[in-house]
Amino acid sequence: MDGEMTEMPHKSVLRGPGVRERTLVIAMALAAAFVSLGAASPALASKIKEEFVPFADCPVEAAADCLVANTTGGEFVLDHKTVPITKTVTIQGGIATALPLTAQPLVGAVGGETLSKTPLTVPGGLVGIEGLGGEVTATAEIAGPPSSVIVNRIGLALGNEPAVTLPLKIHLENPTLGNECYIGTDAEPIVLHLTTGTTSQPFPGKPISGKFGTFENAGKGKIRRYIGNSLVDNDFAVPGATGCGGVLSFLIDPGVDLIVGIPAPAGFNTAIMNGPLEETNAEFAAKYKPKPKKTKK
Numbered sequence: 001m002d003g004e005m006t007e008m009p010h011k012s013v014l015r016g017p018g019v020r021e022r023t024l025v026i027a028m029a030l031a032a033a034f035v036s037l038g039a040a041s042p043a044l045a046s047k048i049k050e051e052f053v054p055f056a057d058c059p060v061e062a063a064a065d066c067l068v069a070n071t072t073g074g075e076f077v078l079d080h081k082t083v084p085i086t087k088t089v090t091i092q093g094g095i096a097t098a099l100p101l102t103a104q105p106l107v108g109a110v111g112g113e114t115l116s117k118t119p120l121t122v123p124g125g126l127v128g129i130e131g132l133g134g135e136v137t138a139t140a141e142i143a144g145p146p147s148s149v150i151v152n153r154i155g156l157a158l159g160n161e162p163a164v165t166l167p168l169k170i171h172l173e174n175p176t177l178g179n180e181c182y183i184g185t186d187a188e189p190i191v192l193h194l195t196t197g198t199t200s201q202p203f204p205g206k207p208i209s210g211k212f213g214t215f216e217n218a219g220k221g222k223i224r225r226y227i228g229n230s231l232v233d234n235d236f237a238v239p240g241a242t243g244c245g246g247v248l249s250f251l252i253d254p255g256v257d258l259i260v261g262i263p264a265p266a267g268f269n270t271a272i273m274n275g276p277l278e279e280t281n282a283e284f285a286a287k288y289k290p291k292p293k294k295t296k297k
Helices: 002-014 017-051 153-158 246-260 282-287
Strands: 065-071 073-078 081-084 089-095 104-108 137-142 164-173 190-194 214-218 223-233 269-281
Touching (some): 190 223, 190 269, 269 282
Antiparallel strands (some): 073 081, 073 269, 137 164, 164 190, 223 269
């Protein structure tokens, strides 16, 4: 009984005003923390929205995941001609289902270009063809619909199969070439099978290797970034030029072919595309999609 009597006041103290006071202090501290978070949240929300700007053209209603890949360096080699990638070339769109991670067609961008039309300067132009002096640019375009681009995220990570299958046509531009000078067409495209692994190509080409970049999170964990990727291919053929010089194409096309060295079989051409890839869920891209700016009347 004495032991019980001595314990009872002790229990009474545990249930007394001291506990209520400590609970009140803790509650006030938590409330202050929430107020502090609330005060910081507008800036945090603004930063997150900025990080989602690259996904502004994602087809959020047709896709489960959104993808944006920026090629910031590398080169295209078409037999005799090497065109360095000196400007950012962007390919963007979505994937219809989050799983599987294997090959799926690209869902085209909405409100923007699926493949940015970025003109790259052709070093030396097409010197050797009379009347074609001066700068010549080459712009890569998708040959066919966006769905002809195939994305394989397992291939990207493992390098055991193409990460991206990309059918292209190259638009050559110069005042004399006209508006329809192309290397490759929708019917006969240049088809790249870009890999982060090592290529296996016919003679006289030699194996080259790509690289899968490092992973990092962004956007409060809602954005997945792969930094430092290098996708390569040197096992693709390049057809001859068509439509160069308008009505004079029957004269100009063979000249372009001679200068560039096309048609060129596989083993004579190379594509190296370096740059980061970002992806996010379509629901996040939709949530943080920038609102259209109001135009002044």
